[in-house]
Amino acid sequence: MDQTTFNDGLLAYLNGSPTPFHAVTSARTVLEAAGFRALDERDAWQLAPGARHYVTRNGSALIAFVVGDAPCAETGVRIVGAHTDSPCLKLRPRPEVKAQGCWQLAVEVYGGALLNPWFDRDLGLAGRITLRAEDGRLASRLVDLREPLAVVPSLAIHLDREANDKRSINRQTQLPAVIARVGGPHDSFDLRDALRERLAHDEPALARASVLDYELAFYDLQPAAFVGWRREFIASARLDNLLSCYTAVQALCHSTATGNQMIVLNDHEEVGSGSAAGARGTFLRSVLERLTGGGEGQARAMARSLLVSTDNAHGVHPNHPDKHDANHGPLLNGGPALKINHNQSYASNSETAAIFRDACARAGVALQTFVARGDMGCGSTIGPITAAVLGVRTVDVGVPTFAMHSIRELAGRDDAWSLQQALGVCFALPLPD
16 A cells, blocks of 8 residues: 555545544444454454454444464553544534524534634534334434535624634534524424434335434534645544544554554543543453453553554644744654653653654654643643553654644644554564563
8 A cells, every 4th residue: 555545545534434433434344344353342252363353332432453473461462542533513412492593403512622613614414323113123323414404603793893803602602503494483393303304215114213312413514635735735624533543444454563463443532531432441451351361461461562542743833833842843744743741641751752763763754752832731642541541551642733623624644654654663563671
């Protein structure tokens, strides 16, 4: 696979993954094409050397692994981690609002979203629906309504003359999305009925089903694209952190290493990772127990293992260079960034940083460093959480990005490919004693 093929696949993955559920489904497709086979947490597993498997939890988190030619306790496991979720606007359980001749859908802000860019966008709707079929059985479906169903309109500047100076956003009153006009005094709109009708269009058997619940989010319909005068950048929603998910999947699929290798794509990182599918949950630990046999075997394996936590870094914004430490500001298309925070917002230490530097050198990849300014806060990743839960050596790295947590982010077209090359080396790299 060359860089052009890799980047084309990245754009397709971004466009096909409007929610964590879709991101996992898209990753499964890539993995299965590379010979990985599904496992179920409810079943007993038989894991033979050389086997390639994946398992999902909640439909929004995924772990894939290759069983090595030697026991984990003797060689450890090389793990790459990322997360499937991104800040967005999620629908409330009873979202229908009728106001001033308009039907609207009320939302809850998920994660630390940059809200201003959500206004005046053509919004689609995607996620998971759970319904009761006519025979009484419960079933879930993924939906992706790829059409401009909603918009959050701005207030005209004529009605808010200070909008460009100090407009603030009320999350309760200013974010409900307009979806239709009210047709008359007796007009009604029920989202569950509308969803059932949409589903029944493709599955007529669901015409008499009842939509019981859903996890749905709005998303920007503008597709991912190469942008810039020389097309040197990738602009897309959800670069944080689907770019890392795709890179991890491709690195594993194309790895030629013979040891125990794994990727973990957790959900709910943007809201603290505290869920069954998040890094604070038992998903990774449970899979490792099955792979290592648990107990002393797992303890020995973790002492010989490495986790590379991949999550985007803040690139130096040309209009705001003062927001970075002068010696630690990564540039777009300058290579992945090593992320360091001595207060443990990132899990990198001198040993794991050196390991990743060595991997980049072996791969011929330039490496940059990100350290937050001392007078500014620092975000975190699944790295410190997983390191604390498992006791595994961990390094935090990521691709430099502009506009993180916006509805549309920007990254360099070379950096994800460079990160994938470095991760491929990490899967085979011997660790220091």
